[in-house]
Amino acid sequence: MLNLKIMKPGKLLARFLITSLLLIICATSMAQVSCTAQAPSRVAAGQPFRYQVTLNEKPSKIQNTNFGGLDVLNGPSQGSSSSISIINGQVNKSSSYTYTYTLAADKEGSYTVPGITFVVNGSQVKSNSVTITVVEGGADAGGAASQGQSRNRKSNQQSQSQGFDKREVYVKAYCSNSNPYVGEQVIITHKLFVGPSVNGGYQVTHVNAPALSNLWSYTLGDNEGEAPRTTEVIDGKRFTVFEVKRTAVFPQKSGKITVTPFEIGFVARIIYTQQSNDPFDMIFGGRQYAQDYELDLKSNSVELNCKALPEANQPEDFSGLTGNFTISSNMSRTELKTNDAANLTITVSGTGNLQHIEAPMLEFPSDFDVTDPKITDNINTRGNTVTGSRTFEYVIIPREAGEFTVPAAVFSFFDAKSRSYKTITTEAYNMKVAQGEGGGVSTSSSNQKDIKFLSKDIHFIKTNNNAFHPKRAEFYGSPWFILGLILPFLLLIIFIIVWRKTMENKQDVVMMKDRRANKVARKRLKKAGQLLNAGQKEDFYVEISQVLWGYMSDKFHIPLSQLSMDTVEEKLKAKNLNDEAIKEFLATLDQCEFARFAPGDSTQMMNDMYQRASQFMIQIEKR
Numbered sequence: 219m220l221n222l223k224i225m226k227p228g229k230l231l232a233r234f235l236i237t238s239l240l241l242i243i244c245a246t247s248m249a250q251v252s253c254t255a256q257a258p259s260r261v262a263a264g265q266p267f268r269y270q271v272t273l274n275e276k277p278s279k280i281q282n283t284n285f286g287g288l289d290v291l292n293g294p295s296q297g298s299s300s301s302i303s304i305i306n307g308q309v310n311k312s313s314s315y316t317y318t319y320t321l322a323a324d325k326e327g328s329y330t331v332p333g334i335t336f337v338v339n340g341s342q343v344k345s346n347s348v349t350i351t352v353v354e355g356g357a358d359a360g361g362a363a364s365q366g367q368s369r370n371r372k373s374n375q376q377s378q379s380q381g382f383d384k385r386e387v388y389v390k391a392y393c394s395n396s397n398p399y400v401g402e403q404v405i406i407t408h409k410l411f412v413g414p415s416v417n418g419g420y421q422v423t424h425v426n427a428p429a430l431s432n433l434w435s436y437t438l439g440d441n442e443g444e445a446p447r448t449t450e451v452i453d454g455k456r457f458t459v460f461e462v463k464r465t466a467v468f469p470q471k472s473g474k475i476t477v478t479p480f481e482i483g484f485v486a487r488i489i490y491t492q493q494s495n496d497p498f499d500m501i502f503g504g505r506q507y508a509q510d511y512e513l514d515l516k517s518n519s520v521e522l523n524c525k526a527l528p529e530a531n532q533p534e535d536f537s538g539l540t541g542n543f544t545i546s547s548n549m550s551r552t553e554l555k556t557n558d559a560a561n562l563t564i565t566v567s568g569t570g571n572l573q574h575i576e577a578p579m580l581e582f583p584s585d586f587d588v589t590d591p592k593i594t595d596n597i598n599t600r601g602n603t604v605t606g607s608r609t610f611e612y613v614i615i616p617r618e619a620g621e622f623t624v625p626a627a628v629f630s631f632f633d634a635k636s637r638s639y640k641t642i643t644t645e646a647y648n649m650k651v652a653q654g655e656g657g658g659v660s661t662s663s664s665n666q667k668d669i670k671f672l673s674k675d676i677h678f679i680k681t682n683n684n685a686f687h688p689k690r691a692e693f694y695g696s697p698w699f700i701l702g703l704i705l706p707f708l709l710l711i712i713f714i715i716v717w718r719k720t721m722e723n724k725q726d727v728v729m730m731k732d733r734r735a736n737k738v739a740r741k742r743l744k745k746a747g748q749l750l751n752a753g754q755k756e757d758f759y760v761e762i763s764q765v766l767w768g769y770m771s772d773k774f775h776i777p778l779s780q781l782s783m784d785t786v787e788e789k790l791k792a793k794n795l796n797d798e799a800i801k802e803f804l805a806t807l808d809q810c811e812f813a814r815f816a817p818g819d820s821t822q823m824m825n826d827m828y829q830r831a832s833q834f835m836i837q838i839e840k841r
Contacts, residue, residue: 255345277336292507293319386413389517401540418487426481470782472526533630538779541570547644555654567607574778578627585618739769
């Protein structure tokens with residue numbers, strides 16, 4: 219008997235589904251993996267375009283990319299789609315995975331993209347190669363595009379209109395006067411121009427300031443604030459203009475002086491917009507992507523043809539400075555007593571290299587004790603030029619009574635506008651000095667009074683017996699008597715020698731400067747220490763620079779007007795200063811100028827600079 223087993227409908231359906239699923243998996247595993255790349259065959263130079271790779275299997279990773287020298291602006295952006303269809307009981311499944319890059323070429327030519335390698339199911343799959351012809355920017359880049367790329371052509375044309383023009387970003391140097399006199403103030407301005415094609419922002423990565431050989435310089439403006447910004451229309455385009463540096467320079471020698479280019483590292487970000495006929499893009503403005511361009515910008519150099527100062531009619535006490543100055547003075551009091559103090563203040567103000575103004579040479583009365591002048595600078599560099607004043611304050615102590623005259627201070631300079639030398643003076647002061655309570659050492663004749671006998675009565679005669687003593691020798695004619703006669707003359711001769719030596723020393727400007735060099739430097743270094751503790755960065759570096767220049771000028775008897783970064787080595791070698799000390803001096807000044815604008819921990823840099831300046835002066839004093 220034949221036994222038939224009838225399967226229930228539910229089990230039959232389950233078997234059918236399992237079998238169908240197995241067939242789908244088998245068909246999928248047996249299907250060949252496809253990897254196809256496509257891109258427009260013809261584009262314009264600088265025109266962004268899409269390079270797209272499509273796979274029918276999802277890759278686990280991208281193994282290798284090679285775009286044949288083309289620039290990658292964006293990507294890869296990933297997309298995927300899948301579908302399942304059942305026709306006559308047959309199940310078909312299809313999947314699509316796309317990887318899209320945005321590329322561009324700067325130069326014309328033919329570029330071949332050899333393909334991208336993917337890893338799919340543990341095996342490597344590589345796309346086909348694509349050849350792209352890049353033509354000149356104005357040429358028709360869309361005539362040979364493949365079918366289906368019409369929207370890309372429209373998008374690329376719009377992106378091209380927003381392309382980056384490197385010529386729209388540059389640095390330019392301006393000079394207020396290219397034919398100055400030696401010592402005349404010249405303003406050099408460096409400006410950064412940024413054109414409208416830089417629409418996504420920008421960043422300055424580094425700055426290399428120009429070399430200022432044979433020039434004494436001041437940085438103008440607010441170093442802590444933002445660079446002044448204006449707009450200018452150039453060739454119909456609106457540029458944003460930044461004043462990145464404004465410098466006042468003072469030529470230290472005649473002849474040709476070159477200011478090297480100002481260098482800036484610049485990154486420009488360009489935003490490209492790709493808009494298609496898709497209504498979503500039309501409403502929301504399309505898709506955007508950004509590209510960064512790194513540029514090394516250099517300004518033009520500046521040539522100065524410096525004229526020597528005329529020798530005709532040059533005053534004997536010429537200061538060596540060029541500019542426009544005024545001078546004033548003030549005496550705290552003109553009537554006082556001996557051993558009291560009065561303050562004489564002399565101030566030179568104006569426009570010019572104020573830090574090179576030296577203390578006026580005044581011949582004070584010999585009966586006056588006068589301190590070395592306290593120097594106070596009030597230099598304004600926040601405007602368009604260097605202006606301000608330098609003040610010298612003397613403390614005067616008269617030691618003798620009488621009437622004295624403090625002479626006028628004289629200051630000579632060269633006025634470049636009138637092309638002539640000018641001499642300005644202060645007023646002289648008549649001082650009346652009365653005798654103080656403490657008295658003084660007088661060189662005039664003695665005012666001795668007659669001897670008075672305060673008791674003329676006869677004393678009581680003693681009645682006791684006194685022993686007789688031998689008659690003493692007479693003092694008159696004795697060696698002590700002779701020594702007493704000679705001693706005043708010896709003391710007078712010694713006094714005259716010492717007094718003349720003191721006067722010679724006071725008149726010896728070189729020796730006096732040498733003696734006070736370290737003393738004055740120490741005082742100013744103390745002031746720099748106070749600025750260091752207060753965290754006043756700009757004022758600290760200005761003060762350190764003044765300490766070093768002033769110390770070297772006084773110590774080695776070189777006028778400040780003859781010292782510069784170029785001439786200092788020659789001048790100091792002539793003074794037999796060793797090479798190591800000269801290099802240390804120049805390195806310290808270089809670091810001082812750099813540290814004023816360097817980012818980072820300013821406190822540590824200020825401490826290091828203070829120690830280097832102090833050690834340098836100690837080393838010189840030990841010579």
